[in-house]
Amino acid sequence: MVKIFLDPGHGGSDPGAVGNGIQEKDITLAIATRIKNLLAKYNVEVKMSRTSDTFPSLSDRTNAANAWGATFFMSVHVNSGGGTGFETFVYPGSGAPTTTYQNLIHAEIMKLLDFNDRGKKQSNLHVLRESNMPAILTENGFIDNATDAAKLKNGAYLDKIAQGHVNGLVKAFGLTLKNIAVSEEEAADNKLYRVTTGTFKDVDSQKQAIKNLLTLFKNAYPYDTNGLRAITGTFVGKASAETAAAKIKAKFGYLTYIKAE
Numbered sequence: 001m002v003k004i005f006l007d008p009g010h011g012g013s014d015p016g017a018v019g020n021g022i023q024e025k026d027i028t029l030a031i032a033t034r035i036k037n038l039l040a041k042y043n044v045e046v047k048m049s050r051t052s053d054t055f056p057s058l059s060d061r062t063n064a065a066n067a068w069g070a071t072f073f074m075s076v077h078v079n080s081g082g083g084t085g086f087e088t089f090v091y092p093g094s095g096a097p098t099t100t101y102q103n104l105i106h107a108e109i110m111k112l113l114d115f116n117d118r119g120k121k122q123s124n125l126h127v128l129r130e131s132n133m134p135a136i137l138t139e140n141g142f143i144d145n146a147t148d149a150a151k152l153k154n155g156a157y158l159d160k161i162a163q164g165h166v167n168g169l170v171k172a173f174g175l176t177l178k179n180i181a182v183s184e185e186e187a188a189d190n191k192l193y194r195v196t197t198g199t200f201k202d203v204d205s206q207k208q209a210i211k212n213l214l215t216l217f218k219n220a221y222p223y224d225t226n227g228l229r230a231i232t233g234t235f236v237g238k239a240s241a242e243t244a245a246a247k248i249k250a251k252f253g254y255l256t257y258i259k260a261e
C-alpha cells in the first residue's frame with residue numbers, strides 16, 4: 001500500500017515564520033492534520049513527523065520516513081519574506097516521478113486556491129535531500145502578507161488547502177476510496193433481514209421485476225401479502241440488507257422494505 005509521510009514544518013521551540021499574529025508551526029500542523037483526516041477514507045497509510053506542538057529535528061523527520069519506508073514525503077510549510085502566494089519545491093535535478101508528482105499536486109492545490117501561483121521550484125532543502133523517496137515541500141502563502149495571513153487564519157481556507165494536497169496525492173498515486181466503513185454494531189449484527197420490493201401493478205410486472213432482481217441476486221420470488229411484491233432474499237445484518245435495497249433502488253427504482261425475520 002502507498003505510504004504517505006506528512007511533515008508539518010517546524011513545531012515546539014521552533015515557531016518557523018511568524019507574522020500577523022500567527023505562527024507557521026501552528027498552521028502547518030493544522031493543514032497536515034486536515035490532510036491526514038481527509039486521507040482516512042482512502043486506501044493509503046499515513047504517518048506524521050509530529051502530531052502536536054513538538055520539534056523533531058530535520059534528521060528525525062527524514063530518518064522516520066526512511067525507516068518507515070515511505071512511498072512519498074510531503075512537507076507542509078508557510079512562507080515569509082515579503083512575497084505572496086503558493087509555491088512547491090523538489091530537490092534540484094529531480095526527474096520523474098518526483099517532478100510528475102510535483103506537477104500533479106501543485107496543479108490540484110492551485111485549482112482550489114486563489115493564492116498567487118509562484119510556480120514549481122527546486123531547492124536543496126534537508127527534507128528533500130535526505131529523504132530516500134520522492135519528496136515535495138509546499139509553501140502555503142506568506143505569513144507576513146496581510147492578505148495571505150487572513151486566509152491562513154480561516155479554517156475553511158485551511159480545509160481547501162488540505163483538500164488540494166489530498167486531490168494531488170489521489171491523482172499522483174491513484175489512491176482509491178475504502179469500502180464504506182461498517183460500525184462495530186453493524187458488524188456484530190447477525191440477525192436475518194428480508195428485503196421486499198413492490199408493490200407491482202399486475203402479475204406481469206411482478207414477473208418482470210423478479211427477472212430483474214435475479215440479475216442482481218441469487219434469489220427472488222413472489223410474495224403476495226399486501227399486494228404483489230417480491231422478496232429478494234434474506235441478508236445477514238441490517239447493513240447488508242440496506243446495501244441490497246439501495247442497489248435495487250438505484251438500478252430499478254422499486255420501493256424496498258426491510259424486515260427482520
Ligand SMILES: [Zn+2]
Binds near residue numbers: 009010017
Ligand atoms: Zn517553514
